[in-house]
Amino acid sequence: MNVSVHDVRHALNELGKLRFGEMRVEEAMHRIVETTHTIFSVDGAGLMLADIDHHLLNAAVSDERMRHIEELQIHHQEGPCIAAFEDKELVRAEDLTQEERWPAFCQHAVARGIRALLASPIPYNQDAVGVVTVISEERRPWSAEAELALLAFTDLAALLIATMLIGEQQTELAAQLQAALNSRAIIEQAKGVLIGRHGLTAHAAYAQLRAQARAERRKLAIVSAELVRDAIQAQDRAAVED
Amino acid sequence: MTWLCPGLITIEVERAPGTATVVVTGELDLVTMPLLADQLALISRDQPERLVFDLAGTSFIDCGSARLIAGAGRWLPAGRPPVIRRPSRCVRRVLELTGLSACCEIEE
Numbered sequence: 350m351n352v353s354v355h356d357v358r359h360a361l362n363e364l365g366k367l368r369f370g371e372m373r374v375e376e377a378m379h380r381i382v383e384t385t386h387t388i389f390s391v392d393g394a395g396l397m398l399a400d401i402d403h404h405l406l407n408a409a410v411s412d413e414r415m416r417h418i419e420e421l422q423i424h425h426q427e428g429p430c431i432a433a434f435e436d437k438e439l440v441r442a443e444d445l446t447q448e449e450r451w452p453a454f455c456q457h458a459v460a461r462g463i464r465a466l467l468a469s470p471i472p473y474n475q476d477a478v479g480v481v482t483v484i485s486e487e488r489r490p491w492s493a494e495a496e497l498a499l500l501a502f503t504d505l506a507a508l509l510i511a512t513m514l515i516g517e518q519q520t521e522l523a524a525q526l527q528a529a530l531n532s533r534a535i536i537e538q539a540k541g542v543l544i545g546r547h548g549l550t551a552h553a554a555y556a557q558l559r560a561q562a563r564a565e566r567r568k569l570a571i572v573s574a575e576l577v578r579d580a581i582q583a584q585d586r587a588a589v590e591d
Numbered sequence: 592m593t594w595l596c597p598g599l600i601t602i603e604v605e606r607a608p609g610t611a612t613v614v615v616t617g618e619l620d621l622v623t624m625p626l627l628a629d630q631l632a633l634i635s636r637d638q639p640e641r642l643v644f645d646l647a648g649t650s651f652i653d654c655g656s657a658r659l660i661a662g663a664g665r666w667l668p669a670g671r672p673p674v675i676r677r678p679s680r681c682v683r684r685v686l687e688l689t690g691l692s693a694c695c696e697i698e699e
Binding site: 439493 | 599600617618620621622623650651653654655680681684685687688689
């Protein structure tokens with residue numbers, strides 16, 4: 350099934366007419382997700398946002414299978430949406446039965462009727478804040494038009510998120526996102542400490558932080574904050590000894 | 592110890608006779624679009640004959656910023672579109688998908 354550029358333009362025009370500022374943000378996200386679902390003729394579409402612990406949680410879904418994706422990715426700590434979020438790149442998976450990148454996730458996703466998937470990160474101020482995803486229950490070679498359409502919907506989602514943050518909407522979702530943005534700074538600093546100390550890549554530093562948080566059953570932001578505090582104290586002590 | 596600053600983008604403009612080079616380090620998204628637009632407005636005062644975007648250090652670009660870059664430099668002489676130097680894989684993909692690669696010159 351092909352995505353028509355004409356249909357995408359039309360859909361974006363229609364969505365552009367919505368007055369997001371006056372709408373509840375959850376409602377606006379639902380509209381985006383429903384439109385994405387229709388345009389792609391897919392079996393599901395979803396918009397996930399990061400929480401304070403950098404877990405991707407569903408903010409709006411058009412199909413219940415998106416709930417499986419959320420759960421499986423949090424449980425297995427791997428999956429296409431996580432990859433799109435962390436690498437800030439469009440991730441395409443044409444056939445999860447042949448996929449080698451996320452073995453644990455794929456095995457369970459296929460068992461739940463998810464066969465192909467396209468995920469696009471939502472950028473906001475130098476980092477990703479969430480992911481827009483479409484799924485198919487059949488194998489699906491995603492076309493360039495499909496990728497472009499998803500990028501367009503992702504831009505729209507980013508615009509909506511910016512509106513939500515600037516408008517200081519007092520919703521649970523806005524609070525979740527604001528907390529995620531706040532925790533991001535401290536997680537980035539902790540990554541910086543590990544990179545400086547052990548010469549790790551940013552990716553490896555992040556993996557180490559996550560592993561530590563998981564092993565200690567604590568929040569990623571808390572583990573990060575302690576690491577940064579200890580590093581600062583060690584530096585202060587070294588300065589006194591000098 | 593090395594401290595890395597989070598969430599920082601730098602947009603630097605290098606000026607040489609007849610050429611302005613915009614070097615972007617970080618990610619180009621909705622939030623940074625006004626910063627980039629400001630720099631482009633400043634450059635447009637000089638109207639250099641050649642406009643180069645060095646995007647080797649640009650790790651992400653959204654469609655809006657891609658449009659801004661590909662559409663920059665309306666004063667440039669005919670046949671001299673903006674040059675995109677060393678685009679990262681992500682930038683290249685977005686330019687290709689949006690068809691904007693046809694409005695600029697890619698330089699390695």
